Amino acid sequence: MMADTGRAPAGRAAYWSVPLIPALLTLAISVTGISGASFWLDEAATVGMTRRSVGEMVRVFDTLDLVHACYYLLLKPWAAVFGTGEVALRMPSALAMAGAAAGVAALGRRCADPVTGLLSGSVFAGCSTVTRFAQEARSPALVTLVAVLATYLLVRGVDGRRRRWFAGYGLAVVLLGTLHLYAALLIPAHGVTLFWLSRRRDPNGRNGSDAALWRSWAAAASVAVVAVGALAWAARAQQDQVSWITAPNGRTLLALVRFLSGGPPLPPIVMALAVAGLVAAAVRRGVLTPVVLPWLVLPPATLLLFSLARPVFLQRYVTFCLPAMALAVGAGLAWLARRNRPAVVGVLALVTVLTVPLQRDLREQDSRPDDLRAAADVLRLHARPGDGIVFLDPILRWDAAAYPDAYRPLADLTLETDPVTAGDLKGVDASPSVLRSRLSGVNRVWVMNDRSLRNASDPSTARDRWTAVTASGLRRSGVWRYRGGSLTLMVRRAAPGR
Structure with a gap:
């Protein structure tokens, strides 16, 4: 059923160069400027969690x-050895x-030929969306790796009909679903692939x-579905974490195409x-289309349709479909190469030119939704000993975890119990009366605002805290705005004649 997998005529080096070249290319692109972008909110959660003990x-x-x-x-374990800095946490x-x-x-290479394999891997390496998540301390990159592994084990299992491949496949899809619930949608896509392939007969007529x-x-x-189902059931009480997601529309579909293509200029x-x-x-009755098409289409389509009733779709949730797009594009380039090699060179040159600005922009400090490094830099430069800080909402304490050294010298005037002791990422806040009492004892207070508060279902917390600050005799001295939020310095003015 599968393409010939024997060693290439050039020998072992040529055989292994097919996966090795794209891997090294991806790694080189990924580590270049890996610390350029600031940590953002989601990465702040990773920093805050990995700084704790396993029990905490x-x-x-x-x-x-x-x-x-x-x-x-x-x-x-990685963070325990290498730390929680930008390079350390993003390197995995x-x-x-x-x-x-x-x-x-x-x-x-296995589903088509070595040329298709090399081109597909290289397309994947150069995709700016791949680079984005290769330079982020979150799970999509690891989920993508496990999705590729699971698909490869499925292909080997179908080709070799050996149980050991399916045993490995079972472990891979369990890990896939526990890393990210929605990645388990690859399992029914694999079912479609298996059904598609089972409708054919091999050259021997079997x-x-x-x-x-x-x-x-x-x-x-089944093992994977049980494991994922158990995790989903246990996490059902935490559904409010995605309650802010809106229902998809036509723009969502367009954004998805751009996401999978690597950026706005590239979809055509x-x-x-x-x-x-x-x-x-498909015309050549190859194996690549039955493997790639369900993988590319079914998970996003299922998640989008489900989101019409209960919005849960975000583009990054289908990052694990990027390899399918790369395989399809690599097959297209291989098809073009068989007909006109110079045309392939021209297409690759054009795509490279269009991708370079996207790759450059990813490495800008404020390329993520939140520029938390900028906020930390403001405090490092302008804060003084004895200054206090008021987070307009507890979630901003989550932001502060990204660069904790900048916030450590400040007195958190809204805090009653720290996040580690409270067993969460926000901590427990002090009562309004305690806040008012603390405000009366400081002369300089930093007030931190955030983009997430614009759509807050209950803005009263932020409003009440700002009112408490202004009513305490503090007046605005300066405002520093950065992507995702702002810091306002409030200073107590001395009475006239004093």
């Missing part, structure tokens, strides 16, 4: 981020995307719908190559 971390999962527990626990994502690139190339094959896949998939070229590659592979 587990306490948080009772009320928050249970769906990310697997990622935090896997990252904890860069390594994961490099591994995913190698897997994409290996899949392309029917591909081997009952033992289906049993092996069903057993592995990328989609044309992807369609050409999938059609060419």
